[in-house]
Amino acid sequence: MSKPQVLVAVNTFSDIVDRLRPHFDVETNETDQPLPYDELIRRLQGKAGVYVSGSNKIDAALLDACPDLRAVCTMAVGYNNIDLPACTARGVVVSNAPDVLTETTADFGFALMMATARRITESEHFLRRGEWKHWSVTMFAGADVHGATLGVLGMGRIGAAIARRGHLGFGMPVIYHNRSRLPAEQEAPLGATWVEKDELLRRADHLVIVVPYSPSSHHLVGEKELALMKPTATLTNIARGGVVNDAALARALKAGTIAAAGLDVFEGEPAVHAELLSCSNVVLTPHIASATVATRRAMSDLAVDNLIAALTGGTPPTALNPGVLKR
């Protein structure tokens, strides 16, 4: 009997892809580019499962054009690129990759916040341009991280790991905002206090944003919210492009409404708003918060575990709509 066919749409570790081969006929994407939407549809014909990243859009039109598809497994924790209700309606199981990247992403979020507060890339560029002629008292003087108030917008798995670093490692008072408050026993070890969003913006010295992208978080931080922040504050966005209004942020950075920003994600990435590129008080990175070799391997392994389980009668460890498997 022929094996089910799957597409690994992401060029990932070959030894991990090899784990699929005993179960499936495996087609891979050997380029380092995301497959264009139309090509993804073409290559999904006859495929029962697909391994994707956050760069692949899986919407209702694609599902209708790929009627054999039964499993969509992403190596990312964020799944705003996948229309989950459309998948569920068509009996397609979807999985994401939570937990395995939490600590690595938190390390990066904290590092980006520190680089932003202490003006690390701005000062390095100055040095590389040969502009360092003498030392001065206020040269690249930034803001302290230790003891400053850490504001977390999105105190989930990653937000809590960042809060823990700030609380235990840097003596930071931690305030946070989620739509729902955490139980006291989860707040206590983080030294965290829930506040309304406006209060978070007013009080944070360093605001770190880690909410999933959804219609409810679109432009959660825009002109009005930035205007509430301290002129000395920093904003770090490791969540998703679209959670912050990048045009409003660029205006705020230029006007001195806030001091600086650290950004790993952008509206319309990989394009970056031209006004952000021309700001000196912003640290920009290309969506690499989870990028360590060990964590990218763990994310890939989890996507493969999910794909195997979903199509061989098992229980995908991190399915988002496991109910479809019971139908």
Ligand SMILES: NC(=O)C1=CN([C@@H]2O[C@H](COP(=O)(O)OP(=O)(O)OC[C@H]3O[C@@H](n4cnc5c(N)ncnc54)[C@H](OP(=O)(O)O)[C@@H]3O)[C@@H](O)[C@H]2O)C=CC1
């Ligand atoms: N830059 C990168 O490379 C990476 C980015 N990410 C991004 O980080 C996101 C978070 O991951 P993770 O921590 O695992 O997710 P979780 O689901 O554990 O946490 C998300 C948190 O955000 C809160 N939240 C959701 N919507 C809103 C809203 N509209 N307003 C306020 N709070 C909100 C949730 O609380 P509540 O529901 O109570 O509001 C929850 O506490 C991912 O979805 C992904 O987009 C993740 C990994 C790497």
Ligand SMILES: O=C(O)C(=O)[C@@H](O)[C@H](O)[C@H](O)CO
């Ligand atoms: O997990 C997420 O949500 C991410 O944003 C990152 O870890 C991924 O690197 C990216 O989405 C690649 O798919």
